[in-house]
Amino acid sequence: MTAREIPGWIAAGDLVYRTPPEVRFARASGVRLYDEEDHEYVDAEAANGALALGYDRELLRDACERAMDLPALPSFCESGLRLRVLERLAGRFSRALGAPGRVAVELGGAQGIEMAMRVVAANRGGGTVLTFQGGYHGRSPFTAHLSASSRYRAAQPWPGPDVVRLPYPDCATCVHRPSGGGCNPACAAAIERLGTEDPFGVPPTGVAALVVEPLLNVGGFVLPDSGHLRRVVDHVRSLGGLIVVDEIFTGLHRLGPEWGFQLHGIEPDIVVAGKALTNGLTAFSCVWAREPLAAPEVFPPGSHSSTFAGNPLALAVVDAVLDRWDAPDTPARTVPALAARLEDALSPLAKRDLVRAVRVVGGVAVVELEGPHASRLRAIASRPRAGRPGLLLASTGMAPSAVALHPPLITAGEDVNLVAELLEQAIGELENGI
Numbered sequence: 001m002t003a004r005e006i007p008g009w010i011a012a013g014d015l016v017y018r019t020p021p022e023v024r025f026a027r028a029s030g031v032r033l034y035d036e037e038d039h040e041y042v043d044a045e046a047a048n049g050a051l052a053l054g055y056d057r058e059l060l061r062d063a064c065e066r067a068m069d070l071p072a073l074p075s076f077c078e079s080g081l082r083l084r085v086l087e088r089l090a091g092r093f094s095r096a097l098g099a100p101g102r103v104a105v106e107l108g109g110a111q112g113i114e115m116a117m118r119v120v121a122a123n124r125g126g127g128t129v130l131t132f133q134g135g136y137h138g139r140s141p142f143t144a145h146l147s148a149s150s151r152y153r154a155a156q157p158w159p160g161p162d163v164v165r166l167p168y169p170d171c172a173t174c175v176h177r178p179s180g181g182g183c184n185p186a187c188a189a190a191i192e193r194l195g196t197e198d199p200f201g202v203p204p205t206g207v208a209a210l211v212v213e214p215l216l217n218v219g220g221f222v223l224p225d226s227g228h229l230r231r232v233v234d235h236v237r238s239l240g241g242l243i244v245v246d247e248i249f250t251g252l253h254r255l256g257p258e259w260g261f262q263l264h265g266i267e268p269d270i271v272v273a274g275k276a277l278t279n280g281l282t283a284f285s286c287v288w289a290r291e292p293l294a295a296p297e298v299f300p301p302g303s304h305s306s307t308f309a310g311n312p313l314a315l316a317v318v319d320a321v322l323d324r325w326d327a328p329d330t331p332a333r334t335v336p337a338l339a340a341r342l343e344d345a346l347s348p349l350a351k352r353d354l355v356r357a358v359r360v361v362g363g364v365a366v367v368e369l370e371g372p373h374a375s376r377l378r379a380i381a382s383r384p385r386a387g388r389p390g391l392l393l394a395s396t397g398m399a400p401s402a403v404a405l406h407p408p409l410i411t412a413g414e415d416v417n418l419v420a421e422l423l424e425q426a427i428g429e430l431e432n433g434i
Contacts, residue, residue: 019375021382021390028055031408031415033392040389041382044405044419049249049394050280052363053331054408059320060281066316075307085315088322093271093288096259102294104287105309109248110138112272112285113146113211115304116244117161119270119289120209122299124242127208129161132168134219134398137211137246146211148219149398164201166194168216169228191231195239207241209270214250214260220399221359221366226264233266242269242293248285252276252325253332253409256339256362269293279321282314331409338363341413342405345420352424354431356401365405367423372400373430381426391422 006012023035031054033041046052053059066081073079090103106112117129129146131137137146144152145160153160194202210233216222233243245268250260254276261268270293274285292298308314325332343360349367350358356368369377374396384390394404405419 019395020379021392029057030054031411032389039384041384041392042389042415042419042422043392044407045392045394046406046408047280048275049254049406050275050278052252052254052276052409053279053321053324054410056279059279059317059324062320063281063313063316066319067312070312073310073312075305075310079310079312079315081312081315081319082310085319085322089273089277089286089318090288092258092322096262097267097290099267100291101288102291104289104294104304105315106285106287106304106306107283107309108138109246109272109274109285110140110143111306111309112248112274112287113137113143113244113246114140115285115287116211116270116272116289117142117209118304119287119294119299120242120244122303123293124208124240125206126161127206127241128203129163129208130202130210130236130241131163131165132212132216133165134168134216134222135165135211135213136218136397137213166232168219168222169224169232170216170222191228191235194235202239205240207236207239209242209244210236211244211246213246214263215255215361215364217249218397218399220396220402221361221364221404223359223361224264229264230266244268244270244272246272248272248274253335254363254406256335258332277321278314278317281317282311283308284314284318335362335409337413338407338409338411338416341416345416346405346423349420349424349427352427352431354427354434363406363409366396367403367405369401369403373434374400374403376433377403377426377430380429381423388422388425389418391419391426393423 006017025033026036027034031043033043070079070081086103086105090101094101104115106115131146133148135146135148137143139147139152141156141158142160144156145163148165195204195207236243243266245261247259251273252258255263257263259271269290271288272285277286278284339360339362342365346358346360346365346367349355354370354373356370359366378393378395381391381393394406396402396404407419
């Protein structure tokens with residue numbers, strides 16, 4: 001099969017054949033992948049950010065042993081495993097927020113967002129949903145309408161919910177920012193006009209929810225101004241809306257704290273988590289709702305259903321992953337050191353002609369380029385050379401001038417240095433070719 005040739009039996013609507021690397025992978029361990037010809041790749045993308053613990057066969061073996069006696073279960077049946085895992089999940093959110101709540105489980109992230117909006121509808125009806133420009137919350141027929149890019153909605157067969165997109169509270173790129181830096185008071189005051197002046201498109205009544213990412217993911221890995229974000233949250237609450245935080249990418253210490261909302265000092269009503277809960281091994285998402293939003297009187301049995309949401313193997317994987325996070329040598333302790341290593345290793349790249357800036361937040365780093373060269377840089381970096389492994393980098397979707405790195409949180413110092421070295425070599429090759 002030649003490069004990027006799509007086999008005749010495969011529908012290629014997903015992302016597998018959109019961008020390099022142009023190989024077939026065969027095995028993985030730690031922070032490395034190997035293709036069928038045994039070429040080595042350092043993974044700074046971590047399966048869309050899910051592999052916080054790296055490629056770990058022991059997790060899979062452990063989970064299979066836990067699920068061995070109950071390999072499957074009808075979706076309407078309860079199990080001790082399910083009760084234990086959901087209690088553990090509910091406890092993590094409730095401890096972080098100091099409030100009781102209930103959890104429900106689904107498959108992928110988009111399904112988790114859909115369930116969260118079911119909880120919103122059960123409590124607030126079908127009012128307007130507020131999201132942010134540049135946001136991403138999935139590509140399903142429903143969640144595509146919450147995501148910012150019009151191409152996600154191009155193939156959708158229906159108009160979707162009433163959605164109003166607000167400017168993302170990023171003072172670094174805001175067109176209203178003062179020349180001396182800081183937040184423009186007039187810009188901040190404009191938030192209070194949402195829901196009171198019709199040109200903003202937000203009705204004075206009927207705001208159902210605000211859906212927010214602690215870190216703008218596909219829109220360029222932008223961290224919002226916390227004070228500004230809190231003002232938006234407080235005002236939406238004053239309009240009667242619920243606060244839904246999408247932690248699918250940021251949850252379980254990707255940004256440093258256990259949950260991204262803790263960075264900003266906001267207290268959500270509903271939290272959606274996924275990805276790292278199974279370390280990328282199985283499809284799984286979790287929705288936590290503050291009591292009584294998901295109480296049986298409001299969200300009765302039958303409000304949602306999914307054949308595989310309570311799959312014992314997926315639950316066993318979550319159980320095993322949570323054991324790792326709760327162990328005395330929890331990976332959470334390594335995140336500050338990883339952030340410092342990323343900062344030290346990648347900051348010198350800002351001296352390159354092609355690099356505008358380097359930003360690091362927890363286990364996420366972003367290299368902003370002087371132009372829309374991200375896809376070319378990713379392609380160059382992914383190719384192994386003689387004596388040099390390939391490097392897998394993250395796509396930022398709607399930000400073609402930004403390359404993101406979110407490696408496994410267990411990535412050691414020498415591997416961070418190798419990532420920086422490989423990335424600088426790729427940048428140099430790109431500079432020579434422009």
